[in-house]
Structure formats: structure tokens, C-alpha cells
Amino acid sequence: MTVTYSSKVANATFFGFHRLLFKWRGSIYKLLYREFIVFAVLYTAISLVYRLLLTGAQKRYFEKLSIYCDRYAEQIPVTFVLGFYVTLVVNRWWNQFVNLPWPDRLMFLISSSVQGGDEHGRMLRRTLMRYVNLTSLLIFRSVSTAVYKRFPTMDHVVEAGFMTADERKLFNHLKSPHLKYWVPFVWFGNLATKARNEGRIRDSVDLQSLMTEMNRFRSWCSLLFGYDWVGIPLVYTQVVTLAVYAFFFTCLIGRQFLDPSRGYAGHDLDLYVPIFTLLQFFFYAGWLKVAEQLINPFGEDDDDFETNWCIDRNLQVSLLAVDEMHMSLPKMKKDIYWDDSAARPPYTLAAADYCIPSFLGSTVQMG
Numbered sequence: 001m002t003v004t005y006s007s008k009v010a011n012a013t014f015f016g017f018h019r020l021l022f023k024w025r026g027s028i029y030k031l032l033y034r035e036f037i038v039f040a041v042l043y044t045a046i047s048l049v050y051r052l053l054l055t056g057a058q059k060r061y062f063e064k065l066s067i068y069c070d071r072y073a074e075q076i077p078v079t080f081v082l083g084f085y086v087t088l089v090v091n092r093w094w095n096q097f098v099n100l101p102w103p104d105r106l107m108f109l110i111s112s113s114v115q116g117g118d119e120h121g122r123m124l125r126r127t128l129m130r131y132v133n134l135t136s137l138l139i140f141r142s143v144s145t146a147v148y149k150r151f152p153t154m155d156h157v158v159e160a161g162f163m164t165a166d167e168r169k170l171f172n173h174l175k176s177p178h179l180k181y182w183v184p185f186v187w188f189g190n191l192a193t194k195a196r197n198e199g200r201i202r203d204s205v206d207l208q209s210l211m212t213e214m215n216r217f218r219s220w221c222s223l224l225f226g227y228d229w230v231g232i233p234l235v236y237t238q239v240v241t242l243a244v245y246a247f248f249f250t251c252l253i254g255r256q257f258l259d260p261s262r263g264y265a266g267h268d269l270d271l272y273v274p275i276f277t278l279l280q281f282f283f284y285a286g287w288l289k290v291a292e293q294l295i296n297p298f299g300e301d302d303d304d305f306e307t308n309w310c311i312d313r314n315l316q317v318s319l320l321a322v323d324e325m326h327m328s329l330p331k332m333k334k335d336i337y338w339d340d341s342a343a344r345p346p347y348t349l350a351a352a353d354y355c356i357p358s359f360l361g362s363t364v365q366m367g
Contacts (some may be wrong), residue, residue, distance in 0.1 A: 047272070128192065255277040
């Protein structure tokens with residue numbers, strides 16, 4: 001389930017973000033604690049071997065190796081490579097979110113354009129809307145593991161009511177090696193044309209509006225399919241991963257505290273615990289984990305998209321809009337400001353501070 005914390009940061013306060021640091025679900029601690037423990041254990045093991053098990057000559061060789069690793073580790077461009085990669089992943093993640101298929105625009109058009117309060121008119125509107133939801137379900141099945149687990153076969157799609165048994169026979173009869181998510185859209189177009197010929201859709205302008213909006217919805221679906229098909233090039237993901245792990249592998253040796261009596265530059269303290277190296281691991285590896293979680297938001301991570309919720313919401317809301325709410329209007333009455341030319345909604349005591357005079361321009365106070 002997506003972790004929402006917007007209400008916690010609605011206002012900027014002193015240490016306003018500190019409350020977020022103690023959350024576990026969706027946190028960097030939950031993502032990184034295994035790698036962090038492994039890194040700390042390996043560092044400790046190497047330190048103990050250096051301090052307790054190596055002979056004098058072996059210690060001198062290890063110290064030279066440590067200085068060498070520390071000197072050249074910074075030549076690995078971790079910050080540049082990782083920063084650009086995470087930026088690319090976040091932009092890709094956000095574009096996928098803004099292109100999730102929502103049927104709201106179509107359901108408004110279907111409810112207002114497809115006429116008829118009888119059973120046939122009701123069936124037309126519900127069937128058109130069901131084809132729209134069926135298309136989004138087929139797309140989500142192809143890209144989301146959570147949806148596929150919920151609808152692993154077309155039998156489950158039929159049992160859930162998104163497709164009838166006859167429609168499934170027609171769907172299976174169409175032989176194509178490609179994903180057939182577009183088939184319900186063809187049915188949608190054919191049924192809308194039939195409704196126009198029957199006079200259920202009064203003019204061609206309404207039909208064109210329906211088809212235009214249907215094509216917009218299809219574009220959202222195909223875009224999600226495209227994102228699933230063509231990901232960030234594997235070579236770039238490998239480069240970033242290797243850069244991060246190679247950097248911290250050299251840090252296991254290069255960031256060891258050496259014997260202060262040897263007089264090595266920068267090794268005049270022996271603190272045992274590499275605080276800043278651990279922080280650096282936490283930040284860089286955490287950065288990589290952010291990319292790992294966001295690169296495919298249709299999985300089952302804490303912050304992945306709730307695609308099953310989208311399916312449930314879209315079906316319930318869209319059928320409600322085109323069926324029960326079709327031509328359903330509340331009784332019109334005079335509003336409370338009918339005879340008031342200076343309408344102004346009231347403020348509660350808690351919101352009184354937000355009652356401010358209108359802004360008339362910065363030069364008003366100059367006189």
C-alpha cells in the first residue's frame with residue numbers, strides 16, 4: 001500500500017520532518033538494513049583480522065593496501081553516475097503515474113451522450129463502460145504483478161464480471177501473437193457506432209467526442225505497456241550498481257583505521273567505528289535503493305502504485321456514473337446568496353486567521 005504522509009508535512013515547522021524519520025513502512029531503514037548490516041559486519045571482520053591476526057610484515061602490507069584503496073576509491077564517479085540515474089528513474093516513475101488510465105472523462109461523456117432510460121439504453125451505457133474497464137484491466141494484468149496474481153487467467157476476468165463468456169470466446173478466437181488489450185476498444189467503437197445509428201447518440205459530434213476520448217484512454221494504456229516493454233537500458237543499471245558496490249568494496253579496506261604509531265597521513269586517530277563511512281554507505285546505497293524501488297512501480301513494494309485499488313475504484317465509480325446517475329438531478333433551489341450581491345462564505349474560529357482583505361496591487365499603499 002502506498003505510504004502517504006502529506007498531512008504530516010502540511011505546515012513547515014521547527015524539526016518538521018523529524019516525525020517522518022521514525023516511520024518503518026516505506027522507509028529507507030526497511031529497504032537498506034540488510035545491506036547495512038552486511039557492510040558493517042564485513043568492515044568489523046577485516047578490522048579484527050588486521051588488529052589481532054596479522055603479523056608485523058602482514059600489517060605493513062595491509063596498511064599500504066589500505067592507503068592505496070583510499071586514495072583511488074574517490075576516482076569512481078559514484079555521485080555523478082548515481083545522481084543522474086536516480087533523476088532518470090524518478091522522472092520515469094512520475095510519468096507513469098500521470099499516465100495511469102482513469103475512465104472519468106469517458107464516463108461523463110457516456111452518461112450524457114448515450115440516451116435512453118429503458119433497459120436497452122442502460123445496457124448500452126454499462127457495456128461501453130465495461131469495455132473501458134476491461135481494457136485497463138488487461139493492461140494492468142500485463143504490467144503489474146499484484147493484478148496478475150489477482151487475475152491469473154481469463155477465467156478470473158470472466159468470473160469478476162469484466163467480460164462475459166461469449167466475449168471471451170470471441171476474444172480467444174482472435175489469433176494474434178501480440179497482446180490483445182486493444183480488442184475491447186474495437187468493441188467499444190463498434191457499439192458506439194451502433195448506438196449512433198439507433199439514435200441513442202443524437203449527433204455525430206457526440207460520437208466523435210466519445211471516440212476522441214476513447215483514443216486518449218487507449219494512449220494511456222499503450223504508454224504503460226511501452227514503459228513496461230522498453231525500460232532504462234540494462235547497461236546503465238549495471239554501471240550504476242557496479243560503481244556503488246565497487247566503491248564500498250574498496251572502502252572496506254581503504255577506510256580502515258590504521259595504527260596511529262606508524263604516522264600515516266590522516267591516520268592519527270583510531271576510532272574503531274567508521275562513522276562517516278557508514279553514513280556515506282547509508283546515503284549512497286540508500287540512493288541506489290530508491291532507484292531500485294521506483295524503476296518498476298507496478299510491483300509489490302511499499303510505494304508501488306495500488307493498481308488493484310485503481311481497478312476497484314474505476315469499475316465502481318464508472319458504473320455508478322453511467323447507470324444510477326444517468327439523468328439524475330437534484331431539485332433546483334435558490335442558493336443562500338440569492339439576494340446577496342457580496343457573497344462571502346463564513347469562516348470557522350479555527351480558520352479566522354485566513355480571513356484577509358483582497359490584494360489590490362502593490363502600488364495601492366503608495367499614496
